[in-house]
Amino acid sequence: MNALARVPDxxxxxxxxxxxxxxxxxxIALPLxxxxxxxxxxxxxxxxxxxxxxxxxxxxxxxxxxPILLSLSALVGGGIPALGFLPSLLALSLYAxxxxxxxxxxxxxxxxxxxxxxxxxxxxxxxxxxxxxxxPLILPVLMAGIRTAAVWTIxxxxxxxxxxxxxxxxxxFAGLQTQNWSLVLTGCIAAAALALAVDGLLGLxxxxxxxxxxxxxxxxxxxxxxxxxxxxxxxxxxxxGTVTIGAKGFSEQYILARLIGHRLEAAGYKVRYxxxxxxxxxxxxxxxxxxxxxxxxxxTIWTNQxxxxxxxxxxxxxxxVADWARDRxxxxxxxxxxxxxxxxFAMRGDDARKRGIASIADxxxxxxxxxxxxxxxxxxxxxxxxxxxxxxxSFKSAHPYQPTFMYRALASGTADVIPAFSSDGRIAADGLxxxxxxxxxxxxxDAILLLAPGRADDLRFQAAxxxxxxxxxxxxxxxxxxxxxRDSDKASPDEAARWLERGLAR
Amino acid sequence: MPEQSRSVTFKNVSxxxxxxxxxxxxxxxxxxxxxxxxxxxxxxxxKSTLLKMVNRLITPSEGAVLVGDAPVDAGPAPALRRxxxxxxQNVGLFPHMRVGENIAIGLRLAGEKDMAARVAMLLExxxxxxxxxxxxxxxxxGGQRQRVGxxxxxATGPGILLMDEPFGALDPVTxxxxxxxxxxxxxxxxxxxxxxxxxxxxxxxxxxxxxxxxRGRIVADATPRELLAGxxxxxxxxxxxxPREQAHRLAExxx
Numbered sequence: 001m002n003a004l005a006r007v008p009d010x011x012x013x014x015x016x017x018x019x020x021x022x023x024x025x026x027x028i029a030l031p032l033x034x035x036x037x038x039x040x041x042x043x044x045x046x047x048x049x050x051x052x053x054x055x056x057x058x059x060x061x062x063x064x065x066x067p068i069l070l071s072l073s074a075l076v077g078g079g080i081p082a083l084g085f086l087p088s089l090l091a092l093s094l095y096a097x098x099x100x101x102x103x104x105x106x107x108x109x110x111x112x113x114x115x116x117x118x119x120x121x122x123x124x125x126x127x128x129x130x131x132x133x134x135x136p137l138i139l140p141v142l143m144a145g146i147r148t149a150a151v152w153t154i155x156x157x158x159x160x161x162x163x164x165x166x167x168x169x170x171x172x173f174a175g176l177q178t179q180n181w182s183l184v185l186t187g188c189i190a191a192a193a194l195a196l197a198v199d200g201l202l203g204l205x206x207x208x209x210x211x212x213x214x215x216x217x218x219x220x221x222x223x224x225x226x227x228x229x230x231x232x233x234x235x236x237x238x239x240x241g242t243v244t245i246g247a248k249g250f251s252e253q254y255i256l257a258r259l260i261g262h263r264l265e266a267a268g269y270k271v272r273y274x275x276x277x278x279x280x281x282x283x284x285x286x287x288x289x290x291x292x293x294x295x296x297x298x299x300t301i302w303t304n305q306x307x308x309x310x311x312x313x314x315x316x317x318x319x320x321v322a323d324w325a326r327d328r329x330x331x332x333x334x335x336x337x338x339x340x341x342x343x344x345f346a347m348r349g350d351d352a353r354k355r356g357i358a359s360i361a362d363x364x365x366x367x368x369x370x371x372x373x374x375x376x377x378x379x380x381x382x383x384x385x386x387x388x389x390x391x392x393x394s395f396k397s398a399h400p401y402q403p404t405f406m407y408r409a410l411a412s413g414t415a416d417v418i419p420a421f422s423s424d425g426r427i428a429a430d431g432l433x434x435x436x437x438x439x440x441x442x443x444x445x446d447a448i449l450l451l452a453p454g455r456a457d458d459l460r461f462q463a464a465x466x467x468x469x470x471x472x473x474x475x476x477x478x479x480x481x482x483x484x485x486r487d488s489d490k491a492s493p494d495e496a497a498r499w500l501e502r503g504l505a506r
Numbered sequence: 507m508p509e510q511s512r513s514v515t516f517k518n519v520s521x522x523x524x525x526x527x528x529x530x531x532x533x534x535x536x537x538x539x540x541x542x543x544x545x546x547x548x549x550x551x552x553k554s555t556l557l558k559m560v561n562r563l564i565t566p567s568e569g570a571v572l573v574g575d576a577p578v579d580a581g582p583a584p585a586l587r588r589x590x591x592x593x594x595q596n597v598g599l600f601p602h603m604r605v606g607e608n609i610a611i612g613l614r615l616a617g618e619k620d621m622a623a624r625v626a627m628l629l630e631x632x633x634x635x636x637x638x639x640x641x642x643x644x645x646x647x648g649g650q651r652q653r654v655g656x657x658x659x660x661a662t663g664p665g666i667l668l669m670d671e672p673f674g675a676l677d678p679v680t681x682x683x684x685x686x687x688x689x690x691x692x693x694x695x696x697x698x699x700x701x702x703x704x705x706x707x708x709x710x711x712x713x714x715x716x717x718x719x720x721r722g723r724i725v726a727d728a729t730p731r732e733l734l735a736g737x738x739x740x741x742x743x744x745x746x747x748x749p750r751e752q753a754h755r756l757a758e759x760x761x
Binding site (some may be wrong): 121 | 563603612655659
């Protein structure tokens with residue numbers, strides 16, 4: 001399984017990210033703790049802020065740094081990467097803040113006042129008091145806070161996958177999308193083992209501090225340092241001259257990213273993947289050059305980025321997107337891949353027949369007694385608003401799921417209707433009926449190859465990808481998707497991509 | 507290189523806490539170089555506040571405090587404090603440092619090296635055995651701890667020794683022994699010593715001069731002999747009456 005081969009690399013990246021965030025957190029939290037202990041108001045504000053950060057879900061915190069860094073970058077004239085390491089580092093550092101700050105402040109507040117009086121009495125300056133008395137006395141409780149922060153950071157670092165920073169989360173998210181549970185488990189176990197190992201080493205250092213054993217302190221911290229150095233070795237040369245291929249978080253995107261990757265590798269490029277990107281993040285990442293190439297869908301750009309609510313024919317949408325992307329963002333639309341992945345309302349075949357529903361128009365009168373399951377973003381998308389308005393749809397309930405579980409919800413009867421993906425192999429495999437859209441409320445969703453501004457004049461790059469244009473019929477994409485999504489005899493996205501490639505040759 | 511012993515002068519000193527409590531109320535006082543002065547009074551009389559204004563642990567609201575001829579706030583506080591020994595009831599030994607390190611802390615701050623011999627000498631001075639230097643403070647008895655506190659205060663050879671209820675937490679036997687030891691150190695090192703205590707008997711037995719404080723003011727200023735002769739005024743007489751009465755009763759019992 002080639003995904004398992006990525007574990008050492010992902011483990012190294014994960015460790016580096018988490019420890020960098022921990023160190024940055026320490027660098028901020030330690031002075032802040034001292035300042036907080038000296039000034040009650042500062043203390044209240046600092047602790048309040050750190051607690052507030054904890055209440056923000058880590059996924060949202062990571063996502064929030066994307067627009068913040070983007071506007072910051074625009075403010076200083078570009079150059080600040082809004083995806084990948086930086087947003088992950090900043091978000092995780094904020095997460096590391098609270099336990100270190102809280103333990104530091106508590107530790108300082110709980111020092112015996114007599115000891116402080118004695119330190120003043122013998123004539124220590126504030127700095128000497130901190131170095132000779134306060135710091136050594138709060139070290140054990142501070143160390144406990146650092147350990148907590150380390151475990152939190154390593155756990156939350158799995159989410160950095162969503163902003164394009166490789167981590168063990170890559171395995172978890174990819175496994176979740178392709179229903180490859182061993183991959184999910186591998187990611188979880190690796191992350192847990194990493195957290196335990198780091199916590200254990202820091203625990204040894206803490207024990208060494210408490211027992212005044214210098215050997216133990218330096219031994220454990222030294223081991224950690226050596227591990228970090230080892231993790232740095234593979235991470236260093238990857239930075240420049242590599243093509244970054246983006247993918248959103250579902251099987252088709254994983255497969256197409258590999259397909260693009262294989263072709264670029266064959267053309268002599270070094271390739272890396274940024275998988276699991278959110279729909280909104282993906283296009284901005286391309287426009288800002290954080291991602292070099294990815295596949296999007298014309299209707300998605302049309303309704304979400306361009307904010308259009310009219311629904312012209314498919315090819316007019318593709319043309320409109322191409323012009324808009326070039327004029328507004330210097331993004332090149334290389335061409336359509338040849339298939340469409342539209343939102344298509346689907347029901348269980350037997351259920352639809354029993355109720356006599358064949359189109360969305362038939363669905364509208366009975367929708368009030370039916371449950372809708374969607375992917376995580378559909379309910380927020382303008383397409384949903386358009387469909388709802390066009391047909392006057394109102395469901396009994398509407399719940400978002402990961403795409404995989406959306407299909408499960410329909411199959412199990414938890415939901416009665418889903419907005420399925422028209423290129424999804426599971427429509428045929430699960431015996432689903434796709435409902436017609438007589439009012440044409442849903443636009444076309446041609447899969448389109450988009451290139452970053454920096455690749456607009458890169459002819460070698462474009463030549464490598466040009467053969468993909470118009471080369472993938474929807475039946476083959478469905479088949480490839482199903483190879484990854486089915487429950488038994490699963491293929492990896494990489495294998496499915498190779499299967500697609502064999503079809504291209506003909 | 508012990509510091510020359512110095513006089514301490516209070517010029518119309520007051521301390522008003524936020525909220526309006528006048529802890530010290532217009533005190534003017536000269537403590538001669540080399541004298542042993544006891545400040546006696548009930549708790550809340552302002553004696554500790556007055557003492558801590560000498561090494562600037564408390565800043566006066568009005569007036570000035572001088573050591574020798576120089577106002578205490580002429581330079582940075584840490585520099586002043588390194589020239590003044592300070593011993594207080596809770597001792598405040600640094601719990602993460604060995605006894606030897608605690609005693610040598612002032613020398614370390616002064617940048618001195620090779621302090622082992624000096625630590626051994628200081629331990630001997632406060633009548634502790636030299637091997638105590640390697641122990642941690644939590645392995646000591648209360649009396650031993652306070653002796654280490656005294657050794658720490660005297661390590662840099664200060665000219666002035668300030669003591670704030672140094673025997674408060676000790677049993678009577680230890681208390682008596684330590685009191686005598688400190689008086690001996692005072693004489694030997696030619697210190698100017700100010701001792702704050704609520705125990706009049708202790709003040710009478712150790713000091714050359716006893717000051718009685720009440721509500722922030724000095725209400726009696728006399729030698730022990732004068733106080734015992736009833737020349738200290740009403741408040742002082744009331745305080746002296748207790749130990750004198752006890753001494754008489756003990757003498758009766760011995761007959």
